[in-house]
Amino acid sequence: MFDEIILKMEAAIAALIGLIRAGHPLCGTVSGKDSTCATILMLEAVRRIAIKGEVQPSHFISTADTTIENSSLARHIETMLEEIDHFAVRRALSVTTHVATPSLAAQFVVSTIGRGTLIRTPQNGVRNGKRIRA
Numbered sequence: 858m859f860d861e862i863i864l865k866m867e868a869a870i871a872a873l874i875g876l877i878r879a880g881h882p883l884c885g886t887v888s889g890k891d892s893t894c895a896t897i898l899m900l901e902a903v904r905r906i907a908i909k910g911e912v913q914p915s916h917f918i919s920t921a922d923t924t925i926e927n928s929s930l931a932r933h934i935e936t937m938l939e940e941i942d943h944f945a946v947r948r949a950l951s952v953t954t955h956v957a958t959p960s961l962a963a964q965f966v967v968s969t970i971g972r973g974t975l976i977r978t979p980q981n982g983v984r985n986g987k988r989i990r991a
Contacts, residue, residue, distance in 0.1 A: 866898060873902035882914040887937055887954075888921065900941070903950050915951040922958045 873883060883903065885896030896918055906913050918941055920934055938954040945952040 869895075869898045870902045870905070873899055874906060877902060877906050877913045878911070880914060883916045885916075885918040886920060887918060887934055887941075893937070896941075900944065900950075900952065903952060904948060907948060907950055913951065915953065917953055917955060919955045919957060922956050924959065 876883065883899050885899045886892045887896055899916070899918075903913065903916055918938070920938065922931060922934075935956075938956065941952065941954055944950070
């Protein structure tokens with residue numbers, strides 16, 4: 858079973874290397890176990906291209922801080938991004954990390970509690986730019 862996993866990983870890395878060689882920047886995301894796994898495969902592809910001295914575009918890794926996430930999970934993701942930054946610097950990889958955060962007015966607590974608006978649900982949302990209510 859382990860050999861099968863390695864084969865699948867190598868196939869994914871090979872596909873990513875093909876995209877890099879075609880001049881495509883890669884974009885990863887760190888938000889859960891699946892996206893983080895895909896991002897690690899992406900970093901390995903970028904690393905292998907760099908070892909061979911091949912030219913490659915800049916690559917990006919992003920996440921979103923909703924400001925309502927469990928603080929231990931938010932810290933875990935922050936630490937992971939810091940480790941990716943250090944990994945990229947140590948190996949001279951053109952990889953940068955980015956964190957998207959909502960503006961203060963768009964944050965969940967401000968927009969829901971502060972303004973007294975309802976949480977968006979399928980029954981209370983927006984369709985075709987107009988508010989709908991069930």
